[in-house]
Amino acid sequence: MLRVAEKYSDEALVSEISKGKDINPAIRFLYHDHSSSVSAFIISKGGSSQDAEDIFQEAVVAFINIVQKGKFRREASVRTFLISVAKNIWYNELKKRQNSENRERIFESEKDTVEADISEQIGDREMKKQFRVLLDRLGDPCRKLLLLFYYENHTMKEMLQHLPYENEQVMRNKKYKCLKQLTHLVTQDPLIKTKIK
Known part of the structure; x- marks a missing residue:
């Protein structure tokens, strides 16, 4: 039977994660309450459902690390913060993919040129x-x-x-x-x- 995620206010959530003892209930709450918002953003920007899942996981890990290091300033809500982190991760991922595609295009173009030169000579x-x-x-x-x-x-x-x-x-x-x-x-x-x- 699936466990229902406990409810947390932002303050309680940050407090629970800061303690670092048993943060599984807090993580379940993050997934239950915030994953859909991040997923909607990633998919709206051309990502797949798998991309959305991966990016949200990275955003949660980043959030937990920041909270446990005492660097979460609470200037924004947890939801807003997670979406902001996810945006940055996703845009960086898109840049990597674009660079990879550009490298592949250059590689293919160069291959054609080299092959044409050698073919003519042989x-x-x-x-x-x-x-x-x-x-x-x-x-x-x-x-x-x-x-x-x-x-x-x-x-x-x-x-x-x-x-x-x-x-x-x-x-x-x-x-x-x-x-x-x-x-x-x-x-x-x-x-x-x-x-x-």
């Missing part, structure tokens, strides 16, 4: 032999991956049957890293460097 028959020498210098994982793709013209799906990668995305990322290494070797090779100028 397509030149005169340089294929020299590229094979450079591929050998990359080591087996990269050599095998790039040979399958550029020399044997396998699709990414077909390559998964020959290489130990979990999925196509993991293999694409590995291919990009291999191409970056190959590009570095190309810029140091006098014969190829002369050809691509």
Whole structure:
């Protein structure tokens, strides 16, 4: 049977948490009385119900820490304070997600550029032999991956049957890293460097 959350005034709630002995009833009250307000805010700002739950948990932990350190000034109600903390946490989370998406876009764009450059160069028959020498210098994982793709013209799906990668995305990322290494070797090779100028 679920226990009904005890009722607390803001003053009693802060006092109970400050004591730090058995704060579980106080925490249940926080969830019972305040989680819906925070959830409504997070969801209204594009978050999911799981985001709302996670953010509220973080806000409660922050509130408890502040109270137990004697830093809660009671200038605002507990509800207002929790929502304010949740807002800050959520906006920081959105910034992180946006930065992550931007990094991913840059990564994908750079991958396309590197791959196009290498594809064009390997397509030149005169340089294929020299590229094979450079591929050998990359080591087996990269050599095998790039040979399958550029020399044997396998699709990414077909390559998964020959290489130990979990999925196509993991293999694409590995291919990009291999191409970056190959590009570095190309810029140091006098014969190829002369050809691509």
